[in-house]
Amino acid sequence: MPYYRVTGEIPRKRHVRFRRPDGGLYAEELMGEEGFTSDSSLLYHAHPPTAIVKSEGLDDAAGAGAVPNHPLLPRHFRTQELPAGGDLVLGRQLLMANDDVRISFAAADAASELYRNSTGDEAIYLRNGAARFESVYGSIDASAGDYVVVPRGTIHRWLPSPGDRLHALVIEARGHIRPPRRYLSASGQFLEHAPYCERDLRGPGGPLLADGEDVPVIVRNRGGLTRLSYAFHPFDVVGWDGYLYPYAFNIGDFEPIVKRTHAPPPVHQTFEGPNFVICSFCPRPLDFDPEAVPIPYNHHNVDSDEMMYYVAGDYSARKGSGVGLGSITLHPSGFTHGPQPGAVDAVIRGLAEGRTTTDETAVMIDTFRPLLLGPASRRAEDPEYAWSWARAARA
Numbered sequence: 182m183p184y185y186r187v188t189g190e191i192p193r194k195r196h197v198r199f200r201r202p203d204g205g206l207y208a209e210e211l212m213g214e215e216g217f218t219s220d221s222s223l224l225y226h227a228h229p230p231t232a233i234v235k236s237e238g239l240d241d242a243a244g245a246g247a248v249p250n251h252p253l254l255p256r257h258f259r260t261q262e263l264p265a266g267g268d269l270v271l272g273r274q275l276l277m278a279n280d281d282v283r284i285s286f287a288a289a290d291a292a293s294e295l296y297r298n299s300t301g302d303e304a305i306y307l308r309n310g311a312a313r314f315e316s317v318y319g320s321i322d323a324s325a326g327d328y329v330v331v332p333r334g335t336i337h338r339w340l341p342s343p344g345d346r347l348h349a350l351v352i353e354a355r356g357h358i359r360p361p362r363r364y365l366s367a368s369g370q371f372l373e374h375a376p377y378c379e380r381d382l383r384g385p386g387g388p389l390l391a392d393g394e395d396v397p398v399i400v401r402n403r404g405g406l407t408r409l410s411y412a413f414h415p416f417d418v419v420g421w422d423g424y425l426y427p428y429a430f431n432i433g434d435f436e437p438i439v440k441r442t443h444a445p446p447p448v449h450q451t452f453e454g455p456n457f458v459i460c461s462f463c464p465r466p467l468d469f470d471p472e473a474v475p476i477p478y479n480h481h482n483v484d485s486d487e488m489m490y491y492v493a494g495d496y497s498a499r500k501g502s503g504v505g506l507g508s509i510t511l512h513p514s515g516f517t518h519g520p521q522p523g524a525v526d527a528v529i530r531g532l533a534e535g536r537t538t539t540d541e542t543a544v545m546i547d548t549f550r551p552l553l554l555g556p557a558s559r560r561a562e563d564p565e566y567a568w569s570w571a572r573a574a575r576a
């Protein structure tokens with residue numbers, strides 16, 4: 182995270198005696214990245230965070246069954262048709278994955294168990310619904326349009342608002358998810374040309390304290406899922422400080438960068454991960470040169486697979502393709518993609534009639550290694566999508 186925060190009670194100096202009201206010592210814990218050489222936070226627990234009493238292996242059905250995109254095709258998945266129910270941790274339905282990132286969909290309506298992902302950071306994008314995210318750092322109220330970035334190793338749980346169903350895109354990195362480096366000063370402050378800044382990020386509220394003994398926590402590591410039981414409830418932190426903590430950022434707070442002629446997706450970049458980027462396409466003025474072609478040109482990013490999640494508004498470039506709200510497309514390396522034939526003319530006609538803005542909202546992930554297809558993508562696939570460009574061109 183880019184800046185320092187402090188919450189609750191902490192001692193005046195690091196690594197000194199800090200006593201509970203009963204005279205005992207609080208248990209200090211460092212959560213730190215890259216082996217003591219990058220961002221970290223110090224948390225002060227009422228009980229030792231090391232005290233475990235049981236460990237059970239769990240089946241990880243959601244993690245199995247990803248296959249290559251073969252024969253090679255552009256794909257369209259209708260998440261609207263995937264089963265609903267379950268929680269935001271064990272209810273994840275794997276859409277795509279490679280060695281750098283796993284991308285899942287969840288339509289969750291139940292509270293999750295406590296959970297820690299020790300394989301990397303997560304970014305959860307909520308398309309709709311509202312939830313309370315509770316963690317050892319405190320809680321964050323999240324709602325539609327929020328990305329919630331959860332650092333690796335954070336013990337947390339998701340509590341949907343009563344009666345709500347969350348539609349969420351779950352991005353699990355094999356490393357860290359951060360704001361793009363080019364938008365930060367040498368000391369980590371957002372620069373003036375960044376499309377968002379510190380004021381747009383919502384960190385956890387005050388300390389979150391809970392009682393309990395023999396409390397189970399689901400832990401994901403490279404070996405799969407384990408349920409570890411802790412002697413004391415992990416939510417026993419009276420204070421913490423540092424640069425490492427979960428936070429929320431709402432896609433509506435992304436300030437679009439526009440050009441006179443069409444700007445490429447890096448202007449929409451919101452986060453970077455290991456060998457992938459996350460971009461936010463937000464409502465904005467259309468490209469405003471009188472001769473501009475105001476939607477994307479055909480393109481082939483030879484190093485990338487591109488996943489796009491259509492979350493709100495009207496995505497002009499995909500008109501006539503069958504893509505709708507809640508759809509996900511995958512345009513893999515090896516395939517040149519672009520607007521559906523006729524889409525450019527339609528937008529130019531719209532400009533002449535005064536429609537000079539776009540209300541589309543979409544979340545895009547570009548990976549730099551090919552994505553395998555998970556079981557949920559095969560279940561939700563629209564088999565006609567691959568031929569939609571040819572169908573329109575021949576009509």
Ligand SMILES: [Fe+2]
Nearest residue numbers: 480487512518
């Ligand atoms: Fe693209």
